[in-house]
Structures are given as C-alpha cells and as structure tokens.
Amino acid sequence: MSDxxxxxxxVRAPSGVLVLAMAGGIDYWPDLGASLSARAGAxxxxxxxxxxxxxxxxxxxAVADDRPLPVRASTSPSxxxxxxxxAVLEIGLGLPWPADRDRSAPVRLGDLPVDPCGxxxxxxMALDRWTGLEGESDDGLADVTYWGRYEEDAYxxxxGERVPWIGVDGIHGWLDLPVAEAEARAAELSAWCERVHGRGLMVAVDEHTDFHRFQRAGFQHPLRxxxxxxxxxxVLGIGWDPGDYAMRHDGGREHGRVYPVTxxxxxxxETLLRWTIPPA
Known part of the structure; x- marks a missing residue:
C-alpha cells in the first residue's frame, strides 16, 4: 500500500455536517423514516x-462550515x-484535534462496505436533494450510448460521438440531448438492430440525475x-472499478466485507476522517 x-x-458542508455515504441509497433515506440530514445531524x-x-x-x-474540506487518497494495486x-480515503474536517484526546489513538466511528453504485x-443537507438512479432528469437532458457486436454498423x-467511458477510449453515443429526443433516438437504434440483426446492440438512456452526473464526471479519472x-x-463521488469490486468487495456487509472509518x-x-480499505 502506498503511503x-x-x-x-x-467539498464544502455549510450545514456543518459531512456524510460519507453509499451512493445507491442516498435518495431512499426519507422513505425509511427521517431524512439523511436529520439523522446525520443527530x-x-x-x-x-x-x-x-x-x-x-x-x-x-461535524466539520467546519466555512471552508473547503480537502479529500485525499492513498492507493494499493488492485x-x-x-x-x-x-486504500485510504482521507478528509480534512477543518477542526482541531481535541486537546484532551490522545493523538495516537484513532476514534472508530463504525465501518462501511464498498457500494458498487459508488x-x-x-x-x-445538500444530499437531501440528491436524485438517484431511478430519479428524473434535473435539467431535462439525457445521454444516449450504444455498444456491442454491431456498434460499428450502427455508427x-x-x-454519434465517442463518449468517454470507464477505463476505455469511449463508446458511441450522444450527450446532453432533451429527454424525449434521447428516448426517440434510442428506440430508433433498438428497432433497427432488431429488424436487421435481431440482437447484438446494447442501447442505454441515462437521464441527468445526480447519480449519473457523478459517474459521468469520473469516467476518465484513474480512481473514478x-x-x-x-x-x-x-460534492465528490467515487465509482468503483467493477472487476476490483467483484474480487474484493462483492457481498458487502453480509459477507463481512466492511472497512473501518475513524x-x-x-x-x-487537524482532525481527519479516514476510511481504510486494506489491500487484497
């Protein structure tokens, strides 16, 4: 593991409360009872x-509410x-370490699994407004991508343009289309493939939710x-590599694959929040 x-x-937290959260469930907190901000504040x-x-x-x-909070990470080979x-995610909280607390003894807050959704x-409070995987577009726009055996024939x-994708040069598609236009274009692609080839082309329409926007923003970053x-x-999001996730983190809490937050x-x-994910 690199030091x-x-x-x-x-990131910034004007409410004075910062959360490190599993992306797949952020918008579900209110459905389960109190909002994320109410629970997090307590x-x-x-x-x-x-x-x-x-x-x-x-x-x-709790964090300082009047300044940027730096986020850093060390890495280990997948x-x-x-x-x-x-390997270690570290967030500066903008607050001094309490004078009466032992500096050599980290305080364990709990643990978190790696979420395949990020x-x-x-x-x-800002994340109370998060639009998740099944939400509607925040700006009326969507992205269309297509790939598969007949991608070049479809192109x-x-x-279409080359759309940056996770870890590769790109797949074909169109970014930032009105939702209705994106859906019509995807339907046209699917109908053509079914008529000419039967199968062999995957087509996706991703509306501009916060979930999709953070994933799209990280497509070409080495750590997603x-x-x-x-x-x-x-807000910062981390999208985990599917292959690394499958080998190290699949099963999450049910299989004991959870990692300490201190x-x-x-x-x-200064006081730091650390999430430590040990090497394989």
Whole structure:
C-alpha cells in the first residue's frame, strides 16, 4: 500500500455536517423514516458515527462550515488488473484535534462496505436533494450510448460521438440531448438492430440525475472520482472499478466485507476522517 496521498479535490458542508455515504441509497433515506440530514445531524452532534437503515449506510461527522474540506487518497494495486485502487480515503474536517484526546489513538466511528453504485462525500443537507438512479432528469437532458457486436454498423448509419467511458477510449453515443429526443433516438437504434440483426446492440438512456452526473464526471479519472454540485454544494463521488469490486468487495456487509472509518489526528493537529480499505 502506498503511503503517498494524492489530492482528489474538496467539498464544502455549510450545514456543518459531512456524510460519507453509499451512493445507491442516498435518495431512499426519507422513505425509511427521517431524512439523511436529520439523522446525520443527530449523530454528528454526539461526536460522529455510523448510520444504517435497511440497505442504506453512511458515516456522519461535524466539520467546519466555512471552508473547503480537502479529500485525499492513498492507493494499493488492485488484484484484478494491478491498477491503483483506493486504500485510504482521507478528509480534512477543518477542526482541531481535541486537546484532551490522545493523538495516537484513532476514534472508530463504525465501518462501511464498498457500494458498487459508488461512494459520495458531501454536505448532509445538500444530499437531501440528491436524485438517484431511478430519479428524473434535473435539467431535462439525457445521454444516449450504444455498444456491442454491431456498434460499428450502427455508427455508420446513425453516427454519434465517442463518449468517454470507464477505463476505455469511449463508446458511441450522444450527450446532453432533451429527454424525449434521447428516448426517440434510442428506440430508433433498438428497432433497427432488431429488424436487421435481431440482437447484438446494447442501447442505454441515462437521464441527468445526480447519480449519473457523478459517474459521468469520473469516467476518465484513474480512481473514478467525479466532482459535481448538489444543492449548491460541491460534492465528490467515487465509482468503483467493477472487476476490483467483484474480487474484493462483492457481498458487502453480509459477507463481512466492511472497512473501518475513524477519526484521526493529522500532523498539523487537524482532525481527519479516514476510511481504510486494506489491500487484497
């Protein structure tokens, strides 16, 4: 595991409460009872801790509300392809380490599994407005992508641009179309393939939800990190490599694949939030 930390960007939390959350369930918290911000605020006020309701999980902590909070990560080689994977995620909370607390003893807040849908870092109140996987487009736009055996045949007939995709040069499609136009274009592609080939072409329409936007923002980052704005606040998301996830994290909490989240003292006396994912 590398001890060198690289900068991933920064977030802000004007509510004074930051959450590290599983992306797949952020918009489900209200359906299970209280909002994410209400739950996170109570936990943060008690010193920080873990939240879990059904399949939704997060860690919440109090942070400085008036400054950027830097996010960094160290890496270790993935057993899937030897590419870098997050080993320690570290967030500066903008607060001093308490004078009466042992600097050499991290405080364990709980643990989190790696979510195949991604991990999100952001302000608790801002994330109450998060639009998830099944949400509607925030701006009336959507992306269309297509790939498969007959992709080149479809490109010769329908065109499209090279769309950046996870870890590859790109697949074909169109970005930022009105939703109705995107759906019509996808239907045309599917009908053509069914009529001419039967099978061999996958077509996707992704509306511009926060979930899709953070994944799209991280498509070409080596650690799948994407920065977006949610509820007026900068938010960071990490999309995990499918191959690495399958080898190391599949099964999540049910199979004991959860990783500790702690508060620790930084070298300059600041308080850090750390999520440590050990190498394979």
């Amino acid at each position: 060198v930390f690289g900068d991933l960007g920064s 936990v943060a006020a008690a010193g920080g801790g873990h939240l879990r309701d059904g399949l939704c999980e997060a860690v919440a902590v 057993p899937f392809d030897e590419e870098p994977a997050v 991990t999100v870092i952001g302000d608790a 010769a007939l329908f065109g 990190v994407g920065a977006i704005e949610v509820g007026g606040c900068p 508060l620790a003292a930084g070298d300059s006396g």
